[in-house]
Amino acid sequence: MSAVFRELLKKIGSGPHTGRDLTREEAKTATLMILRQEATPAQIGAFMIAHRIKRPTGEELAGMLDAYDELCPRLSSLGGESEVVVLGTPYDGRSRTAPVTVLTALILAASGLSVLLHGAEKMPTKYGLPLVQIGQDLGVDFPAATLPKVQQMLEQTGLGFFYTPSHFPDFTSLITYRDEIGKRPPFATLELIWSPYGGNYHLLAGYVHPPTEHFIQEALRLRDVEKYTLIKGLEGSCDLPRDRTAIITCQDPGNFDQRERLKIHARDYGLGGTEVPLTSRDELLAQINTTLEGKPSPLWPAVLWNGGFYLWRCGKVAHLPDGIQQAQRLLEEGQVATKLAELKGL
Template structure:
């Protein structure tokens, strides 16, 4: 991938970072012939030092401090480093796995350079779900967000355009199918909607363009880099909130707890949701954990105990999902029970009611009153 800002003397094949590029990216200037090499910018040399720390192998890799992880992420977002260096860093970091402290440093960078939303006097639910979307099960989060916001519980979401490696359906596409296009709004407009209607979605290409630089590299390496984990832990909201983060594998969850503790998150919920999302399943128990001030409590929620057990609705296409989603907002159709279950659980976890049964009763009332559909109409042009 061409990079006009940095000399790129390495061989390149489409979609592939060559071995020569990887070796050159970590090679020091002390080797014979160093004086014959072209001068590199200080930022490029510094990034090469950071790359050497994560890419030196099992026995010599030292990892990064929190400050170094922040510095590396800053350089990836804004610095003049080459595509070869970016690719080498991302794949080396994936192979070694980022430490919780490194993830905290990466979060520091995203907090500094990403969009910022605030809700003075209110505590929103901030959801972190995979940017590469869904492809097997019908998503519920846009519908859940509308109903929570209609109930007076603010919600902050973030996502991007269709993204490697999965290229599943994105949050922005789902909302657009419902007539709500967050991609056309400025950050100031998003803040106004959050204040007036309790819901906002930042869209990476529009509201965090610096992070878009990494997309061609993510496509080239063909694997989810640690940035994909970071997207589950970050939120554009600054202030008091409940952070809800999806996960798939138990080690990922444990790493998230520790990273978020380092980052100062005092109230968080991890959810083993559908396809790594925060959508609670109805075909099995929902596995969650609540972290408050560093104390983690495992919480299992069983839909069958409330008469809501059933198979997940498969994803087929956007047109069919739109029909199902509009019906579900009125308490009808194949998504209705799954939406009821998720809404009841999250109302309870957000402390909008005293118990899960009370949360489900409140969810039924919201659906019967078509509150989510009314807010959808207000947000649509």
């Protein structure tokens, strides 16, 4: 048993009256001991559920991210003023609504932006459809790519996928615990705002519960992340909703105290409607392929809505309607399909 870890566990697990939050350094130490399996299984499980009940602070999340940075290799900077768009999406996938994140990433890459995704296979607690399996269905075997290959993909095509189990094997030690405790631990929040890229980046991250946004903002402030976009998205993803108002927070460099709060609705741009349900993997693939052919599909409004917004937010167009028009043009002219073909050809 680790006596050091026991003291950290006692600190967060003593209840609302005597319990205390961890410092950033303590959170880093606890995370390192968990990832290295220096704490016992009982201690790790107890820590995860106690931290889940207590809820992590921004300072604790910052320390946990520090630990990830210490143990995990990063992709090298593309150099200069290049900015990579990092899409943080829940590792336990989607189970209710059809994800369009991969199509959004392809649209951004087809426009000349650099985009990095990261993730794993089906994960607890939801065991939903992960992005990596959508990529495989489209003919891109992201898990098979070595880290140098991912770097090459990012540099040559503008789109890379960091397959966490391969490139950060310490991460896999958490999977069994996540399943056995039956609830998402704070590591699930950390994954939304973690970046395996070593250069300048623009973080896009989704969330579900409003308190989570506050914790994320504080962690990013402490970590000096200067540019991010937080979205109250579908199932905690970066996918903007179409059936309700999209709530978005935008942070730009040098403007930590003056974040922009956006409330926009797809119906105001002719793209509102009911969210497309995720009925089966095969049906989703058929819908994606139809969209890639530049033909209207059930996903079409959601893809234009998301692609258009992110083209605008990432500075490719001056106005949101222009972004929607550009997303449609990139699809109809075959440039998005061409980008996918480039990835498959590497």
